Amino acid sequence: MSNLKVPTMAEMLAEGKVPDILFWVGCAGSFDDRAKKITKAIVKILNHCEVSFAVLGTEESCSGDPAKRAGNEFTFQMQAMMNIQVLDGYEVKRIVTGCPHCFNTLKNEYPELGGNYEVLHHTQLIQDLINTGKLALQNGETYKGKKITFHDPCYLGRANDIYEAPRSLIEKLDAELVEMKRCKTNGLCCGAGGAQMFKEAEKGNKEINVERTEDALESKADIIATGCPFCNTMMTDGIKSFEKEDYIKVIDVAELIANAIDIEG
Amino acid sequence: MVSIIVFALLSIAGFSVFFWNVSKIRSNIFLGRDLDRTDRKAERWKTMTLVALGQKKMFTRPIPALLHLCIYAAFVITQIELIEIIVDGITHEHRIFREALGGFYTFMISFIEILSVLALVATVIFLIRRNVVKVKRLTMDEMKGWPKRDANLILIMEIILVSCIFTMNGADEVLYQKGMSHAAYLGDGSMSFSISSWLGPLLFGGMETDTLNFLERVGWWGHVIMVFSFLNYLPYSKHFHIILAFPNTYYSNLEAKGRMTNMESVTNEVKLMMDPNADPYAAAPEGAEPQRFGAKDVQDLTWKNLLDAYTCTECGRCTSSCPANQTGKLLSPRKIMMDTRDRLTEVGDGIRKNGKDFSDGKSLLGDYITEEEIWACTSCNACLQECPVNIDPLSIIIDLRRFLVMEESKVPTELAGMLTNIENNGAPWQFSQTDRLNWKDEA
Numbered sequence: 001m002s003n004l005k006v007p008t009m010a011e012m013l014a015e016g017k018v019p020d021i022l023f024w025v026g027c028a029g030s031f032d033d034r035a036k037k038i039t040k041a042i043v044k045i046l047n048h049c050e051v052s053f054a055v056l057g058t059e060e061s062c063s064g065d066p067a068k069r070a071g072n073e074f075t076f077q078m079q080a081m082m083n084i085q086v087l088d089g090y091e092v093k094r095i096v097t098g099c100p101h102c103f104n105t106l107k108n109e110y111p112e113l114g115g116n117y118e119v120l121h122h123t124q125l126i127q128d129l130i131n132t133g134k135l136a137l138q139n140g141e142t143y144k145g146k147k148i149t150f151h152d153p154c155y156l157g158r159a160n161d162i163y164e165a166p167r168s169l170i171e172k173l174d175a176e177l178v179e180m181k182r183c184k185t186n187g188l189c190c191g192a193g194g195a196q197m198f199k200e201a202e203k204g205n206k207e208i209n210v211e212r213t214e215d216a217l218e219s220k221a222d223i224i225a226t227g228c229p230f231c232n233t234m235m236t237d238g239i240k241s242f243e244k245e246d247y248i249k250v251i252d253v254a255e256l257i258a259n260a261i262d263i264e265g
Numbered sequence: 266m267v268s269i270i271v272f273a274l275l276s277i278a279g280f281s282v283f284f285w286n287v288s289k290i291r292s293n294i295f296l297g298r299d300l301d302r303t304d305r306k307a308e309r310w311k312t313m314t315l316v317a318l319g320q321k322k323m324f325t326r327p328i329p330a331l332l333h334l335c336i337y338a339a340f341v342i343t344q345i346e347l348i349e350i351i352v353d354g355i356t357h358e359h360r361i362f363r364e365a366l367g368g369f370y371t372f373m374i375s376f377i378e379i380l381s382v383l384a385l386v387a388t389v390i391f392l393i394r395r396n397v398v399k400v401k402r403l404t405m406d407e408m409k410g411w412p413k414r415d416a417n418l419i420l421i422m423e424i425i426l427v428s429c430i431f432t433m434n435g436a437d438e439v440l441y442q443k444g445m446s447h448a449a450y451l452g453d454g455s456m457s458f459s460i461s462s463w464l465g466p467l468l469f470g471g472m473e474t475d476t477l478n479f480l481e482r483v484g485w486w487g488h489v490i491m492v493f494s495f496l497n498y499l500p501y502s503k504h505f506h507i508i509l510a511f512p513n514t515y516y517s518n519l520e521a522k523g524r525m526t527n528m529e530s531v532t533n534e535v536k537l538m539m540d541p542n543a544d545p546y547a548a549a550p551e552g553a554e555p556q557r558f559g560a561k562d563v564q565d566l567t568w569k570n571l572l573d574a575y576t577c578t579e580c581g582r583c584t585s586s587c588p589a590n591q592t593g594k595l596l597s598p599r600k601i602m603m604d605t606r607d608r609l610t611e612v613g614d615g616i617r618k619n620g621k622d623f624s625d626g627k628s629l630l631g632d633y634i635t636e637e638e639i640w641a642c643t644s645c646n647a648c649l650q651e652c653p654v655n656i657d658p659l660s661i662i663i664d665l666r667r668f669l670v671m672e673e674s675k676v677p678t679e680l681a682g683m684l685t686n687i688e689n690n691g692a693p694w695q696f697s698q699t700d701r702l703n704w705k706d707e708a
Contacts, residue, residue, distance in 0.1 A: 006705045025701070027692040036704040057702040061691030069644050070680045071559065071666030073528045075687055077535040108524035113532065154645040159523025185650050186325070189588040194644030198683035198693055202641040205593030212588075 004043045008057040009090045019054040021125075022092045024106065026099035027062050028229035034236065035098075035229035041258035042098050042122050048261055049134045051125075053096070059086050065101040068109070070195040077113065080105075084115035096120045098254060100155035100228045101193075107160070121156055123166040123227055123253050130172060137260045143175035148256070149221035150177070151212070151235060152187035153228035166227050166253045173260055175223075180215040188212050190234035197230050213238030216248065224250045272354035272489065279493035286500035290575055293613035297568035298556075302516040312655070313515040322653040326582070329394075332387035336423065339384035340507070342377050346430070350488060359447045375459035378434065381427045382460060388423045395420075402581035407600040412503065412579055419504045426491045433484025434458055435465030436477045442466070445474050506578035510654045513576040516569055517655040522646045525663060530556055559667025562628040563609045566661060573656040574606035583648035583658060589641040596641035598648035598658035604633035605661060630665050639665045640677055 012019055023046065028035040046053050064079035087095075095117050097103050107119035120128075129135035148170050156162045163184045170177045182188045191201065191208030201207060213235060216224045224239075226232045229252075236250045302309075315321045320337065323330035345362075352361050363370045394400045395416060403416070438461045440446040442454070455462050469477060499505050537543040560566050583598035584590050590597050608629045615623040630636075642662045649657050669675045676684065683693045691698045 004705060006702070008702070025704075027694065030701045030704060031692060031694055031696045036707065039704055055702065058699050060701055061698060062687045062693060064687070066693050067684055067687050068525055069663070070676065070684065071663065071668075071670035072676075072684050073531045073558070073667060073671065074535065075684055077528075077531050078538070079687060079691070081535055081539055104521075104523040108521050109527065112527040154643070154647075155523050158646040158650050160521050186586075188591075189643045189645035189647065191588060191643060194642050195680055195683065196643050199640075199677050199679040201592075202589070202594045202596075202637055204589070204641075208588045208592050208643065211592050
């Protein structure tokens with residue numbers, strides 16, 4: 001048993017409470033073993049800062065992103081409309097998510113179907129918590145002397161022009177932020193987007209995540225910071241293919257921050 | 266007198282054929298589906314000014330950007346001299362601006378001459394990049410044959426054009442120094458243009474007056490003929506971007522790049538499915554034409570997709586930044602645009618010849634773009650980010666996928682599984698929705 005406090009919207013409603021923000025966990029964050037750790041790190045931070053939040057729990061469903069990118073607009077819109085009914089049923093106004101794909105879909109593609117919310121990526125919320133003094137990093141020296149590089153998720157970076165929030169968090173740590181040769185607008189995809197995560201790559205001479213891992217290795221970073229569960233998987237696999245897992249770690253920005261505040265749990 | 270008539274006829278023919286070809290391209294573009302891009306005008310003007318006029322996005326690669334800027338600047342400013350040349354053609358009034366503008370005229374032509382030299386240097390470097398150094402993005406598979414010849418031809422035309430300017434100005438300078446220029450009433454000495462004032466005597470000094478007059482006319486006619494050739498070559502060439510870059514950036518997608526278009530036809534169906542009061546047997550509204558889901562051929566794309574296709578100048582920045590292409594996959598965003606344009610030209614010609622219901626049994630998807638290409642895309646938006654004129658290959662790729670998946674049910678096996686999982690249990694993997702919160706209690 002963990003001592004995380006994870007209220008659901010249903011429980012909150014039963015108690016007559018309305019949380020400030022909904023934490024949209026996403027499918028990877030709910031089911032993928034690696035991504036679940038990122039989910040917990042986000043919850044740790046939310047608990048630590050006493051943010052009033054809730055999750056949908058078993059009422060959450062796929063945002064529809066991979067269906068839309070795979071060309072199945074029917075499946076996407078069915079998912080979107082069902083989700084919008086649930087979200088509007090709870091009168092959700094603000095959403096935070098750890099997945100840039102959910103983030104992009106909820107933020108950009110739900111409004112046309114009637115779902116209007118303020119949607120934040122977890123790095124934006126954490127940045128806000130730090131800026132408003134709600135979160136202080138006591139144990140910033142956890143990463144003292146380490147080099148950290150940030151791999152821009154396409155759906156956070158180019159798709160939504162968010163480059164600074166994750167970097168500003170890394171800069172808060174007592175570590176050195178190093179950039180890969182291709183970064184920000186020029187960043188290279190990990191290979192998972194556009195529903196590629198769920199299929200074998202088409203015929204080629206190299207895997208995209210291997211190409212990207214080479215950039216990361218070249219940067220001489222000790223840690224590849226990610227902001228997307230799919231990038232995390234792809235980069236972790238890439239590092240494994242070079243058998244460098246003892247030298248370079250793939251860690252979500254939320255985990256970096258959670259470790260730096262060293263909260264029990 | 267004869268030369269005035271020849272010039273007039275050449276001008277009329279040159280402009281008429283050009284506008285006729287442009288009207289064909291315009292009608293081809295309007296074969297596409299409707300799309301409203303008339304909103305946010307101020308933002309659109311700003312985008313066009315920065316991206317097309319200011320070439321903002323070119324400068325992510327500074328060397329080609331700088332070389333391109335030389336040619337662009339020379340091209341734009343030379344139009345001032347072109348006005349003068351046209352007046353000369355019609356009235357035989359030589360260098361009419363000189364008297365009116367005085368010292369400013371000397372400065373202006375000098376400036377044009379310097380830019381022309383820079384443009385010449387840039388053109389030669391561009392030829393070297395394509396044919397000697399063979400820069401990868403300029404020599405990939407889709408660039409073999411016509412696209413390569415097209416690019417070289419434009420560069421060679423550019424060289425001829427600049428040579429004509431210097432032949433004209435150089436010969437005129439020597440004539441002027443001899444007091445024999447047909448602009449002699451403006452005084453004698455030198456015309457004092459930055460380059461031709463020394464290049465002219467260097468090349469043509471000591472020649473007979475008749476020879477010089479002949480050379481001056483060769484330069485003049487050469488320039489005029491090249492201008493009309495160039496103008497009429499444009500609609501057949503990738504080089505049409507010099508015009509279409511402006512409307513294309515004006516009509517840019519101003520939304521977040523991550524936002525994919527919503528299919529309203531699907532929204533209506535889904536709403537019917539979810540509305541318990543909907544009548545499933547209700548007749549379709551009068552005049553509603555059933556539209557294909559996604560795109561199989563060029564007419565299924567929007568007019569903006571088609572404008573994109575004609576605007577593409579095949580620079581290949583999209584392809585060189587594409588993760589799929591870099592790792593040896595078949596996909597090249599540039600080829601998507603070239604295929605769309607080639608197919609559109611074919612369909613447009615077919616419709617003009619055989620009427621609206623023309624069909625040649627071919628389609629963009631299948632005969633031009635293969636399924637393997639479109640399934641290689643990661644939708645990472647690098648191609649859109651890179652394009653110096655805001656072309657969007659991704660929306661074409663997604664529309665082709667939509668057709669394959671929703672009309673043909675042709676989905677890669679693993680993706681079919683993923684879609685079934687989403688439909689059955691609300692996640693791309695086979696996990697039960699009731700287990701979504703299990704992580705909370707796992708150590």
